[in-house]
Amino acid sequence: MSLTNGLRADSRDNSIDNQNQEPAAGDRSLADFLCFAIYSANLAYGRAYRQGLEELGLTYPQWIAIVALWEQDDQTVSELGDRMFLESNTLTPILKKLEAMGYLRRQRDPADERQVRVNLTDAGRRLREKGMHMNLVKSSGLKQDDFARLQKSVVTLRDNLIKATKDE
């Protein structure tokens, strides 16, 4: 797989070891890189969400953490990290901020003092409920079927990338 991992209709990829028939690296436009499409779509999502999240007083990762804990409370930092695809070096500061805001509690697990268990407070649950009923992000412009397919494809891409990266 190429470093640029791109695509062009007239791809000149004839390599024998490209078993997935993915496009070759090379002299392609930025607009043809899947990685760049994801990168820029992520920027666009962040900007689309910013105004709505500002009303909640949260950033995007903070909101994701609240949602993940609402879905399953009393997770350890590692468990929450597995769901959010983040590790403690990123997660700990976010959780400390949310704790300072009063939306969750962090406490060492008495059964294993290495672990820290995270619980939503009532205020945290109320915030989740409030966000649940807000309609502040602008339209993705996709119909439900396209939306479903795209969501599934991106998840598959993500999981394949993670697997390939883990395999070194």
Next chain:
Amino acid sequence: MSLTNGLRADSRDNSIDNQNQEPAAGDRSLADFLCFAIYSANLAYGRAYRQGLEELGLTYPQWIAIVALWEQDDQTVSELGDRMFLESNTLTPILKKLEAMGYLRRQRDPADERQVRVNLTDAGRRLREKGMHMNLVKSSGLKQDDFARLQKSVVTLRDNLIKATKDE
């Protein structure tokens, strides 16, 4: 459009004003949010690229800037920002680092001293050529057709989000 902008097969969205038939907000799993799929796929791409880019001594945004300039040299900071979906507050520090590394030059445009024109050096072009021939990112696991469709869908999503955000 909901704040969570998610999806569930049995979506209970019956709102009359949801003309795009997108799923409603609400009590859904993190795994069903398109925004989270994009967010986590972006993290996964960053991790898949990191090792390869490390051999080039670049970060991902630095690499993107090199590619964008290789595609079209002598851009202003704003023009480059339009291609990369970034503004000068983010771009300027990146460009200064790349200049310090010797990969590009920044100079005020004599015809309009407000603008700064950015040009790749020979070293910058050689770096782009080197990256072009590296195959370091693991497989996305997608066949060429799926790859093409996904790339197109993500770009459409991005552009719709940008348009919707710009329209306030």
Next chain:
DNA sequence: TTCGATTTAATCGGATGCGATATATATGCA
């Protein structure tokens, strides 16, 4: 049982990303 290996969080430094602001240059209009 003991002590080295493993596990879990946290800390630290560097690099984005972004809102707000500052600065310098250019433009437009009376």
Next chain:
DNA sequence: TGCATATATATCGCATCCGATTAAATCGAA
């Protein structure tokens, strides 16, 4: 011309994100 306005870039502070390291607790084999 003179000056208010607009434009292009840069600066600053805050919040991720990550590699590397540290600290504390647990585990496990001799």
